[in-house]
Amino acid sequence: MSAGASSQSNITSRQSALRAWCALVAQSFQRHWRVRAMGWIALALLAIVVVWVALITERGAWNLADQRARRGAGTYRQEAERLRPANRYLAFGNVIRPQDDAPKEARGERLQAHEIPNPLNPTEDALRSLVLAVPKAVTDSDTFLREWGFVTYSRWVVHLLFVGFVLPLFTLAYASAAFGAERESRSLVWVMTRPIPRSAIYLAKFLGALPWCALFGLGGFVALCAVGGPHGREALVRYWPAAALAALAFAALFHLLGALFRRPVVVGLVYVFFFEAVVSALPGSLKLLSLSFYARSLMYNEAADAGYPVELLPAMAAAVTSKTAWWVLGSATVALTVAGAALFARIDYRDDL
16 A cells, blocks of 8 residues: 555656746746847848848849949940950941941940950850850850859848858857846756756757747748748758758757856857857868758758759858768757756756855
8 A cells, every 4th residue: 555655646746847847948948039139139130131132122133133243344245245246246336336336236335355246256156256255145044044143142131141240140149048037037056956857957948949940941031932932932842951950059058158158159159250150161070060050961962963053152061961961960950959958957056046
């Protein structure tokens, strides 16, 4: 009878601990409902980036043909039209005819030495015309322009702005606040009085903050892709798995920083703007320590598998395989979470009283 009562008591104790753990997860989730100062800053910066991307998309600047060729010149499409043999001859004859009588493509244009027609040497003139007709053929190729636009959008918006700036900033704002809010309110020591192990408290805090990291991190990606036109919509379809895995890895890292440091935001900002922005772009093997490098590798391989000219992404020439990137990001998430739980269980928080 005594053994049965003891067994029943143990079951009740475990059920009580489980209810306390679930309540802690819910409480941690609810506390993030109020967007803190760091969250408002991240939202403001995201709004600026979204407006900038929307303006570029509205101007059609992702399309190579509509970009300005050089200062004082027209777009690549206009320059390609000017280099057509007929327009070069018109521009060459423009020295003896009034400007107003010349076609639009030949007005006010000064030919370079290699562009001047040479009708007295048919072979040289034919070869020159053939070479100078290449830009026109390129700007008339819908396939080339679509591929160029997608890779350009991927390089500047997805790789540089989202992976290197927006995603780390949002995950830092919400993952580091899981313990930061408790430290500020001097209530961390009371949280640890719950009838659950410290490692379980660490995991509960992480699970409570994770939905917010995913919501705002991936939400920022959706916002950037929504204003990117066709290129943005395709980027969303192709890159969202890599963005989701990167959000998990960054959340695990910044949650660990929140448990270890009194000023995790400062430490996190140093990591984002120095290590992720500078070290990950350096040549050599040091970039292998960067989480964003593996997220970019996944995106790079996805674009390469789809047949896009990834040679236009020179910084990712040393990208690892997708299998390696998945394994590293997944292992980093698990390792950082386990390490954080173990360290949190050992650290003395008496100073928070």
